[in-house]
Amino acid sequence: MSLKLSLLSHSKFKGVDILLTSPWPKDVWNYGNPPTEANLKSCSALVASAAVSLKPRYHFSALQGENYERLPYRNHAVLQESAQHVSRFIALAGVGNPDKKKYIYAFTIVPMRAMDAAELVKQPLDVTENPYRKPEKDGKKSQAARATEEEEEPAQQFFFDLSKQQGKKRHSDGRGGQAKQPKKHPQPTGPCWFCLASPEVEKHLVVSIGEHCYVALAKGGLTSDHVLILPIGHYQAIVDLSSDVVEECEKYKASLRKFYRSKGKRYVMFERNYRSQHLQLQVVPLPLTCCTTEDIKESFIVQGQEQNLELLEIPQHTDIKQIVQPGTPYFYVELDSGEKLFHRIKKNFPLQFGREVLASEAILNIPTRADWKACKLSQEEEESQAKSFRREFEPFDFSLQD
Ligand SMILES: [Zn+2]
Known part of the structure; x- marks a missing residue:
């Protein structure tokens, strides 16, 4: 020595x-x-x-x-x-x-x-x-506490009633409908807009239900095929998910990737673990011809810089759990090629940042759609959009394969 x-x-x-x-x-x-x-x-x-x-x-x-x-x-x-x-x-x-x-x-x-x-x-x-x-075990919880005290953003919320779910092909493994609730998961402290078992209903936006996760059209979506992957149980962030839930998220990502590719598109996924109590993975497809993955990454990084937000590219083989402790607010982008960007949120993060970047001139060039409220549809329109999404997604949906 x-x-x-x-x-x-x-x-x-x-x-x-x-x-x-x-x-x-x-x-x-x-x-x-x-x-x-x-x-x-x-x-x-x-x-x-x-x-x-x-x-x-x-x-x-x-x-x-x-x-x-x-x-x-x-x-x-x-x-x-x-x-x-x-x-x-x-x-x-x-x-x-x-x-x-x-x-x-x-x-x-x-x-x-x-x-x-x-x-x-x-x-x-x-x-x-x-x-x-050794992985850190210091459990810094100061930011965690702050994040959960914040209120859920009212945008893009809907209810869905599990008891009224109908006509959905389920796994035919003999376990029946009983096993659909994860055995044990954290409970929301108040009413949650995204827990699938919440009592109020706007079930028409849900397009697929697995064992641990489900997929729903985004309310006021940036594009007509913009969806959310959500855990059925109450989890705040990707870093809080148990491994079986993560595994199913991955399956949905793979199904969606194939589906969008069949339409000549690639998706960009982002998560904002800030002022949000229930994990929402926003999945927005973009035409392959509209920009390269480099363009997409650059747009996030540059538009972040303009707002003093540092987005860093993290190695593809790095699990986000290696970077943040559960409870730490962050913004996270993942391309369907596996490239990842990460920003540790300090305070005052613009809630619509992910959407704004994708709507910007550099990418989809639909700046007026950056605000979800400008994209709201009537219930009938939402229903027909969800219906056609379900029909087209079906051949790609792993939860419907035997
Ligand atoms: Zn919830």
Whole structure:
């Protein structure tokens, strides 16, 4: 550990280019691709701790006699620390081993002191979390408390009565209608406009119901095929969802993606976890010809800057749960190609921001539709819109497949 001390005492120490250790660092496979055969018990916590401090760009080990190349991992916490270079862990087998496992690794490396800072911290697409970092458990709840005290925004609300649901094909797995309510989920403190079991009804906007989530046309939608994915139970944000609910959201996203693609469109999804008690994933389809994913990202980022809101692109393989604690207000955008933008809300976030960006000249160029109230339809019009959406979506709807 004297090596660690001598290096870390340099104030400008960023890391080392290459680290060679005999044992593998303990837990190096966390968050990454698992090794296949290695004897994972004889890995060293001391070596792991050295890797944390020394931040090697390449870390080689050999003691296990196995070949293993871990996906690159980050040395910084996303959005909390400034970007640093990534580390790659590579284990090689013994020279001339009888099983012909890889024991040579050839590569070229420019020393980091000779590298441009931006080039050095470039993050590859398959970068993962740091395997040695424990997830934060400090439970900062100050912002959480503030967010739940805020009142639900009255826009785009509707009721739906589960008891009056009719004529819907359900899962034919013999569980009947009893299992439709999630076993356990948080209860709303007052009347909630989006809990599917709420007593008041405007059920005509609902277009699909799964086990944990449902899809409804947005009231006053930006386009006629703008929908919301909502959890059936009362959850405030994506980061609060249990894994089975997340899984079903993903299925709806995949179904919607195929559906919109069949119409020559891609969707943009956004969530505003601020002044909202029940999660609404807004899904707005855009013609593929109207703009590229780069255009869309740029519009969010630039129009955010104009309002002093910093939207950051987060790596595709980063789960939003790794970035925010439950209860933290945020605004989140996801393209159907998997690209993601994130903004941590401090205060006074413009409630219609997502809609405004998509309605702007740069994207759909329908600025007068940015305000949902300008797009309200009569109940008859809503009914027929939902009906035709249901009919067209049916072949793509996973909840209707056996
Ligand atoms: Zn609710």
